[in-house]
Amino acid sequence: MIDLDGVSAQALSDTIGAIYDCALDPHQWPDTCRKIADLCESTGGGICVHDMRHVQNDQLFVFGYQPEFLEKLGSQYAQSPMAAADIVSDIGHVSALSMDGPELFESRFYREVLKPFGLLDMIWFPALRTGGRMASMHASRRSEKAPHYQQLDISLFKLLSPHVCRALTISDALDIRALRSEMLEKTLDVLIAGVFLTARDGRVVYMNAAAERQIRTGNSIRIVNNRIFPADPAARAALAKAIDEASRDDIEKGAGEHSLAIPGMDGAAGYVATLLPVDRGERRGIVAPFAASVAVFTQDPVQSPLLPGEAFARLYRLTGGELRVLLALAQGLSGKDAADMLGISEPTVRSHLQHIFSKTNTPRQADLLRLLQNSTPPVRGSTADVYQSLEAACR
Incomplete structure (x- = not known):
């Protein structure tokens, strides 16, 4: 188990489990954001979603901020150090405002947005880019005793960021608001993403309609001995290992990357697979009818619209x-x-x-x-918009 000074292994394990619960029940994000903020002694935090198409900044599941600050931050976001850093940063890359050194405290953003509300530092990472939107998770400090984030805090955020990114990716693909077990099969069958639910030993216990279509093409994935069988040998071994790790009781053993590429054969397009343990926490009740241990989401690697710049x-x-x-x-x-x-x-x-x-x-x-x-790229429609239309058609 991973241990950091002042942070117990059990607290880390509980927090990672809570993050994955949010993948299927986004209403749990407020409590989870507080858990993450508490681990790094932050006074505020949450998730920010910036819509580049509509020039709109929404603060989701936030706590510890005055409404006036959130309004100010939204209006000044495009000029903030966070916006530019997120454009050139990889998903999951952790930054802190204090990393800029003295420049931060001389900037207009600090003078007009942070300082009036007593905020001394912010730490964040971009967690999702899709359909012209960017989501990032952040936390902030206002305490004079520990005004700036240190290497320990950055290391902690680096440990948690892959799990937050994965959970938000899954939620965005499913476009879930509040999922109920009796509606699960109907919901999964209208998705563009393929969904395979597997038992602990890797046996497939359920496939949605999109997964069945992917299997019928036979170019990237097949079912052999009732298990997912990528055509590429390296991907086959990596997927088997990832399913095994994701299904273990000890979630820290599965703390590595659970997203992997499944190449197609003979030049055919492949898929990106994302794994989610589903037999613990709130997820256990949602997928109980399927007796599943791991959910494998397989999607075409469709390039999302790039953000301006x-x-x-x-x-x-x-x-x-x-x-x-x-x-x-x-x-x-x-x-x-x-x-x-x-x-x-x-x-x-x-x-x-x-x-x-x-x-x-x-x-x-x-x-x-x-x-x-x-050089501004053309804007394409959001896959989330497609999912919303499909949901509406099924009501």
């Missing part, structure tokens, strides 16, 4: 600092105003800008902003 930053390998400067200038701010907003000096802005010119091979700012505008 994300494609550009990844294409030209911009750093977080460079992207923040670029996005500030794209709003029409002058170099001086951008420096004031970000809490850096004008020479630093000019230095970042010169690096961006070099990386993008643009000679001046007007050409750079034109290149950024032309």
